[in-house]
Amino acid sequence: MREEKRRRLEGKGWKFGTAQEFLRLSDEEAAYIDLKARLATGLRKRRRRRSLTQADLAKRLQSSQSRIAKMEAGDPSVSLDLLIRSLLILGTSRRELSRIISARSPVPAA
Amino acid sequence: MREEKRRRLEGKGWKFGTAQEFLRLSDEEAAYIDLKARLATGLRKRRRRRSLTQADLAKRLQSSQSRIAKMEAGDPSVSLDLLIRSLLILGTSRRELSRIISARSPVPAA
DNA sequence: TGACCACATGTCGAATCTGACATAGAGTCT
């Protein structure tokens, strides 16, 4: 992504420089964040359903507890790529993935 | 991703060290590649529908022609993140996205 | 043939993302 654009996601994460910028999230940015939140929730749900702790899951994914926490929080330092790879490793099918993405509610029943 | 795992995607890209490794793609890896291919095709389709050249699209996405080519080729140097962001910028809705991902055919009609 | 045009491929410095670690809540138990 472009610096110019990146720069709007200043500092650690979502904090923007000015209030108007905060209110002026572009459509794509909003869609991106929404999508990330859905995947994040989907991941947490699937982890919980298996009664795994973040540490357990981290081991399976060859990652770390802190990164799992960030994934589930939709942290800006986490890419869609990592979220999706994690879901796939948990055995999520394309069909389920598609459901997570398109469900009317941000927290799909499945 | 882990080194150990990465290392299997040696050299430039998909080429594996040995033939058995090539034939032993794990389920997640296969799903990941399949997903990437779908998004790649979806992107190309949407670009073509708008009669844009790769260079045109690159301008819109604030990227470069070569990266667009790599995206559409599902090149290993391209992340799902970039592919999805590009689709979103092209106005692809979550619903369409979900369709691209789950369609029975790897090249969804829409 | 040569001059374009759209696309593919390779490389590279810079930007971003990741796993690991430390540490800090918050909840539960004795």
Place this chain on the structure above:
DNA sequence: AGACTCTATGTCAGATTCGACATGTGGTCA
């Protein structure tokens, strides 16, 4: 209270991905 468990948050070196550029390929014109 202290000990323990699970989760959240901050940091950072190393790995990955990025845009940009150069260059190659194939097609279509005159």
